Amino acid sequence: MNIPRTSFPRVVIIGGGFAGISLAKKLSKKEVQVVLLDKNNYHTFQPLLYQVSTGGLEPDSIAYPIRKILKDFPNFIFRLANVEQIDAEKKKIITDIGTLKYDYLVIASGSETNYFGNKEIEAHSMAMKTIPQSLNLRSLILENFEEALLTTDLIERNALMNFVIVGGGPTGVELAGALAEIKKGILPKDYPDLDTRLVQINVIQSSDCILKGMSAQASAKAEDFLEKLGVNIWKNIRVTNYDGKTVTTNTDLTFETATLIWAAGVKGATIKGLDAGDFVTRSNRLLVNEFSQVKGYDDIFAVGDVASMVSPEFPDGLPMMAQPAIQQGKQLGENLLKLIENKPMVPFVYNDKGAMATIGRNKAVVDLPKIRFQGVFAWYVWMFVHLFFLIGFRNRMVVFINWVYNYIRFDREARLIIRPYKKKHRIQ
Amino acid sequence: MNIPRTSFPRVVIIGGGFAGISLAKKLSKKEVQVVLLDKNNYHTFQPLLYQVSTGGLEPDSIAYPIRKILKDFPNFIFRLANVEQIDAEKKKIITDIGTLKYDYLVIASGSETNYFGNKEIEAHSMAMKTIPQSLNLRSLILENFEEALLTTDLIERNALMNFVIVGGGPTGVELAGALAEIKKGILPKDYPDLDTRLVQINVIQSSDCILKGMSAQASAKAEDFLEKLGVNIWKNIRVTNYDGKTVTTNTDLTFETATLIWAAGVKGATIKGLDAGDFVTRSNRLLVNEFSQVKGYDDIFAVGDVASMVSPEFPDGLPMMAQPAIQQGKQLGENLLKLIENKPMVPFVYNDKGAMATIGRNKAVVDLPKIRFQGVFAWYVWMFVHLFFLIGFRNRMVVFINWVYNYIRFDREARLIIRPYKKKHRIQ
Known part of the structure; x- marks a missing residue:
């Protein structure tokens, strides 16, 4: 991938969902080069997908061009790409449009439907x-x-x-x-x-x-x-x-x-190269610590649905919903800047804002x-x-x-x- | 096609574009059974398609469910169907969902892109x-x-x-x-x-x-x-x-x-069985008289882009635009009712309202x-x-x-x- 290096460390974010976008926003106008990759050129507001299915809303109303979200951010690069593999040893990822080196990798690839093998x-x-x-x-x-x-x-x-x-x-x-x-x-x-x-x-x-x-x-x-x-x-x-x-x-x-x-059911959308090991949970999520670091890695993070952050209150990890993703993305943005400056990171604390559902x-x-x-x-x-x-x-x-x-x-x-x-x- | 006969004569309209819809509206609440067929379940507002292509509008904004247009019309039946052939002799049409007899047939199938054989x-x-x-x-x-x-x-x-x-x-x-x-x-x-x-x-x-x-x-x-x-x-x-x-x-x-x-370029979207003969023009349109009757037929009509209504002012037929289609549809609606009542039909007169185009x-x-x-x-x-x-x-x-x-x-x-x-x- 012909993305020129700058003097700033490079953060590669996989996925432009709630977690990836809220992280990206936190890193705007900071001294990092951010490369955001997504297989779509838009962010999807998933909670309203059922209204698209039932003719109540148009698809474009609940999607938003990712390039537009990032357009005022200097040092930001978006590429439409499907990430095929992570090579943690060589600190690079392999995609359908080429390979890319990272200094810090954030997996925000979300979740996919779980058919439980059927x-x-x-x-x-x-x-x-x-x-x-x-x-x-x-x-x-x-x-x-x-x-x-x-x-x-x-x-x-x-x-x-x-x-x-x-x-x-x-x-x-x-x-x-x-x-x-x-x-x-x-x-x-x-x-x-x-x-x-x-x-x-x-x-x-x-x-x-x-x-x-x-x-x-x-x-x-x-x-x-x-x-x-x-x-x-x-x-x-x-x-x-x-x-x-x-x-x-x-x-x-x-x-x-x-x-x-x-x-x-849904399961974490893990990526080859980082999809097996003791850090992968039963629902295919990546176990992360309170700084969103994937267990065993200092420079690889996971946020949102794909991450399983366990606490006494949530022994199976935080729920796979928008709020934990948004909050984790924000917190990780702050922590990455701290990490780069060699300052101590702040542990994530989930602020449970509740849940809701509409029935007609x-x-x-x-x-x-x-x-x-x-x-x-x-x-x-x-x-x-x-x-x-x-x-x-x-x-x-x-x-x-x-x-x-x-x-x-x-x-x-x-x-x-x-x-x-x-x-x-x-x-x- | 399991559409029951009523005591009213049956008008079959092929196509829910400008011509077909304006004709249908004229026949609403009259003593005819109307069967409207289209290969889509929506009417397309073609003049704004270029805005869909350029991201200015959403596709759903320029489309409209045909069933919704017809919902208050008694004696109306809509079927999602692709008409494959017209059998003028037996007064029936053959579609991908079965055959259907008609008393009056209106071809309002519009136009398609003309590649001039390339x-x-x-x-x-x-x-x-x-x-x-x-x-x-x-x-x-x-x-x-x-x-x-x-x-x-x-x-x-x-x-x-x-x-x-x-x-x-x-x-x-x-x-x-x-x-x-x-x-x-x-x-x-x-x-x-x-x-x-x-x-x-x-x-x-x-x-x-x-x-x-x-x-x-x-x-x-x-x-x-x-x-x-x-x-x-x-x-x-x-x-x-x-x-x-x-x-x-x-x-x-x-x-x-x-x-x-x-x-x-575009050409008339004629249908097999009625796509060859002296009534088909160079641009594949059906020559019609001032009552929109296809040349040689009393009970088959064509309106809109697929029809070529020639006049001294328009020796190649009326332009393939929304206005002639809408006006022909309306006029034919009135004429069909007259024809059924054995009253003389009124010849079509085109009211040229002009043309416009936007350039950014x-x-x-x-x-x-x-x-x-x-x-x-x-x-x-x-x-x-x-x-x-x-x-x-x-x-x-x-x-x-x-x-x-x-x-x-x-x-x-x-x-x-x-x-x-x-x-x-x-x-x-």
Whole structure:
């Protein structure tokens, strides 16, 4: 990679997610050369991906060009690259656009869908971790209804209108809520010649409650909200397989469906060369100390989802969410500058700001450190917080207008099949 | 196709563009069964496709779900289908989702890019007639700059930063203007380590003026605007080939470029079974009479780009633009109702409302029937007219906000490579 050396030490950041970007911001205008690599030229605001899938938002509204974030930072270099391997001994990384030496390496590569080794589920199910995946799901949902119109086979039609979401975490719950709103508000108008009352939305959760990371109160209320919206919640059931038609579980229960959305787990997106050893956890995250240093390395750091920072309160590492990533990125930025100046680094302390999830129109659950609440006010708080954390004034404005419009009109206009997912019939 | 017959006569409309939609609206709540078929589930506002390509607008803002347009119309049926053949004798059409009988057939299938038989240009160039094509072009432009950063080969770098637009019609001119604005306002900030002054924008026009359909005054002024923006205009030159690297012309002039945008011509998108005969013109349009009836048929009509309605003023048929399509669609709606009631149909009279084109920030040319003007005021008129004709309140609001934002900030935020066009390096 033809990146000239400067007199400053070089920090290479892999990944422009919440952790990578907040770290980069801290290093702006400092005496370091920063090279940020990402396989996309944009930052994705992952918490709203489910709205892209359900036609409520446009993909560009929740993405932001990384070059634009960095444009006022001197000594910053961005490259669109896929990092293939880390060579810790020679202090270099190997990418699809060449190799690059580093002085300090920060792995902020995030997480990826965890299929727990089941190749068949991986091949047939839909995930929702990236914008292209979310657009594929949007296309598939709409294509299903178009196809349901065409078939006279009732079993096939029901399978096309049956949505099975595996995993009752925030992703699964928010997607289920949005689908339920679509069933109620949009489908009867868009498909007058289809009995859309037969649309089913199923959420399958392996443990005994949904939104496991939140309070019991939030979990119970979310379940209540979903059930009122007509969503079927199946608890203490584990999905064992999906062949593209039938979902089997560890019980007698099976589901016939054309759409399985796999939101049952994520794992750290580790990189070859640093993906095996005692520093890799069961969920494929890199064990880091309180300075985000990967166990056994002084010059390699990990932040965000890919990092597992263990504390008495979080024996399995901090949750894989935006807040720990943002806070770790910021702290590491300060610590790297200290390290370069040979000053002692400051240990990371997680400031738990709480968690929230929305379940369709007017309904959300919010757990703050000192207070918990659910319902309409929680929903406003949810919207405000998401608008606040979205990057960019234009994105905030456009999302705000979409939400106001969707709220007033009970509508989601982005129900467009821009790129068909099933290429069977269609031509472009 | 399992569409039940009603007691009303059945009108089948192929295509949900300007012509098809305006016809459909006229037939709403009348005593006809209307089946509208389109290969997309959305209507595309084609005049703004170049803004999608250049990151100024999001694709969803210029598309509108067809089902939503039709949702309050009883007796309307929409199907996502690709029409493969017309069997005029048996009064039926054959599609990828089955066959369908009609009483009246309206072909509103629009136009497609005309490569005039050159397969090599077709294989290597970019078109801008559909949303997926426009997104591909957006991705390619951005990927070119990312690649230009990586190469040390100066000739390759220049080819990556050289944009050749073939065709000086509205599409070519508006795209060239937008690219010139990007070169000036965005590239130097986004690519500080690239000498973006070397970016070249070339427009090649086979005749002696650009915007041929407009007044000489508009054409001259548009040329002036483009030249001030640094766009090279090559007139009286015909492109003879493009092998993916070198553009050859009918003169000694050649261009080395990684991006050829083909905006040099369109042709009618005729359908098998009705694509040959004396009723098909040189530009592959269907000759129709003043009632939009395809020559030789009483029950088959064509409207919009695919129809060639010849008059003394327009010996080659009406221009392939939005206005003739909208007006023909409306008129045909009224005439079909008359025909069904055995009343005489009213001949179509084209109301020429003029033409306009924008050339970057603050600059446009407008030809109205009684007045011609260019410059800032023309630009405001251009924006107002385009906002007005865009379907949907939400789309208008979102486009308006994007434009205001882009204007104030000299910015285009949708510069995202959501789906890479060249899949060489990247993974999704």
